[in-house]
Amino acid sequence: MDFRDVKNIEYMNQGDYACPGCGAGLSMRHALKVLGEKTIIVMPASCWSIIAGVFPTTALQVPLMHVPFATAAAVASGVKNAYRKKGQDDVNVVCWAGDGGTFDIGLQALSGAAERKEDIIYVCYDNEAYMNTGIQRSSATPPGAWTTTTPTGNPLIYEKKDMFNIVASHNPAYVATATVAYPDDFYMKFEKAKNAKGFRFIHLLSACPPGWRIDSKDSVKAMRLAVESGMFVLMEKEQGKPIRVTYKPERFIPVREYLLFQGRYRHLDENTINEIQIRVNERLKDLDLL
């Protein structure tokens, strides 16, 4: 992607409260560049509740509603219907939730909205744990990863919840995985989501330097290696069409390269790494990537 073609207008203010190198702040910045001015963000409790700033300041130049943890998709449904009643159907109503508010606490509201085919965009920025409360495990935490509630590593019998397929099974208008480390792919998917009508879901992988125990400078690199190693697969599914993998590396790198440069995986022994590699390979085989 030629970055010179990306528009210079920003919908986020400087001075936000994100940690240095935060993937979530960066993701919001670019998501808004695609979605544009006519956007309203509905936000359950998450890191972004903090990032957005303390009263009376806001880091966004578009309206943002803070809502209770479990209710993002429900509130967004209401907001969208209210706009429609007012004849303003062109407003993008966007849920911007973390993995806690999506995989765990907000799941039933999300499922309900998807089932009712509500005309909203649901974006989950997944940093793989409850980061702003102190790095507690969520059902998005990958097996083996350290968190403060899994100090010896998230047990291998747990598997990261497959949110893509859970939402896809509701047969929504559009569902995709993305990460801002792949700008072409990221912009393409937000563009598609913006232009589709109906329930749209984007699962963003978003690096968290303090939670992943990485240097803040490596945040984009971490998201990239997740994709290059096959730990996170960039794909999409449009209604009525099969799943399409949108980016396939020339050659997958071993997961060890992704895992071992992060502090949250540094305790892993050979067997565990091999086990993770086997699972990744099985998933890649299922997707016809190996």
Add this chain to the structure above:
Amino acid sequence: MESVDYQSVISDKDVRRFPISITTTEVNLTGSWRFSKPVFKEKVSPCSVGCPVNTNIPKYIFYLLKNDMDKAVEVLRRENPFPATCGRVCPHFCQAKCNRKDYDGAVEIKQIEKFVGDYALNVPPKKAKVLSNRSVAVVGGGPAGLSCAYFLAVSGYKVDLFEKENFLGGLLVYGIPEYRLPRSVVKREIENILSVGNIEVHLGSEINRDELEELKSNYDAVFVGVGLSKDREIENIKVDNRGVFSGYGLLKRLNTDLEFRKRFSGERIGVIGAGNVAMDVARTLIRLGNDVEIIYRRTLEEAPSFEDEKNEALEENVKVREKRVVEDLQYDTEGRLLLRLRGVDRVEKGKAMLNEIKEDCVVDKLILATGQARAFDIDEDDKVFLGGDFLHGARTVIEAIASGKQAAFRIMAKFEGRDFSYMDKDDRFFRVERDFDEYKVVPFERINLHYFEKQEPLKIEKLPKEERASNFREVVLKPSLEKILSEAKRCFSCGVCNECKTCWFFCPDMCIGVHDGVEFDYSFCKGCGVCSEECPRGVIDMVEDK
């Protein structure tokens, strides 16, 4: 930063009804969180270290891709007044150092330089004013002398240029055949150099050792770059200009005297030596319809000529007899030369150790191309500066240009009463303008390979073998514009910002502006370092900041 005016849609009434944030987080100066900060530091690309004149190659490629050709020409010509010539005859030491070499093949800088250089032919440099009353005599109008004169003239010194022939260019005209370097290119390039002004040319003025002393007293400095004009002799073979010719002298006549060329056709010719002069003589004679055989005491692989020259010579059917010396020669009754050859076991300290092999060989003419030497000796002193082949022995055109350029700057340093110093002593690095922030050569490890897809280097197209015989058309063909641009895009631009905006895209704090380099908004920069890590070319460094 552009922004939307969202406050205007909210009324005071709304604010009183429920808590609503209407001011910006810009009151929160996140720059205070920082422990380290990014700084923009342009560095030096390995290619420009390899280049004897240290051209800022990534910079002119950047302007080329930006479609700002005049700027590209300016950058290129700031360090090298002969871009179109070098795009053809320079062996491009830069490419041997290219960081891309070990990735998917070095960038074909030669073809890109040729493209920009050809454009530069029609862009004369700006006229320079006379800024000093000091004047310099430059002896020798070859690449070294012209380069020295150019850099002095550009800086405002008056130059008198003395050339013994009736034309300028020296070796570029009479040494390098047209199929490698068309005359029109050299002519145009010299015209451009002279258009700077301040240079008075004296053709047909051979300067001997005594006249040099005279110049010394009449000028503030004298530059001597007269090349190597004397043939190095071989003990047992004497040049008689009947059957035995000097390679250098012959090449000179063949290249400048079209009538003389006619005397050589349909003959069997032996060439002793396998340097660039030998190759050029052999390839010229092949084109005139002769049967040419090179006789060399080492193997062709060990020969000092350029690889391209060797390969193209073989393609054109120049024959090579390796590991042989001429032990004896005699004229037969028909005026042909009977050569008695001996096999060479090895060459030790410049002396050939012969073995048992004996061969006879008959040729119509024999050409000695075993190298040249200085016609006279002189040392550098307060006023005398040397350059080109005369200084460092037979080397490449670009090295002659570099030595002429450095001599010009040594002369100017002397005038200004200071010492000439390299920007880096170990690398002997010198640029006219210090257009980088720190002398640091960007290593391969500093390149973020993720941003570069593998792509085969440009394939150079040459005139088919069959079409080369009997004409002097340029062998290397011009690639299409698309091919040049696509090759230019392969450049990593090591250490030189090309405004790709990768840092801007990945800055989570919107603290980066890219216009003529990178600017940081330190009020809000949290110092995460993503810009430095993601920069594809190592232009941003992180430094401690408390």
